[in-house]
Amino acid sequence: MLIPLGILIVMAFLYYRPIASYLETRSERETRMSQVVALRAEKQRLERRLVRTTSDAALARDARRIGFVRPGERLFIVKGISAWQRQHRTTAP
DSSP states (O other): OHHHHHHHHHHHHHHHHHHHHHHHHHHHHHHHHHHHHHHHHHHHHHHHHHHHHTSHHHHHHHHHHTTOOOTTOOOOOOOOHHHHHHHHHHHOO
């Protein structure tokens, strides 16, 4: 009666490490797969953003934002817009 019980205990001991390793690896794989999905979505978002920002219209908009003008154009700098907007928002009905 003790011999089969001893064999069972030894087998359980020998199988414990591989089973624990398998379960841990499976859990880590699920975590990594969710990270892969998130990274793929981020990559697609960044690729769309890259296409938008490298278009001619986007480049022109960014250039104008930092003060560049096309040849033959004049640059006008208007100051006090935010104060004017605040004043007209409070007095508007």
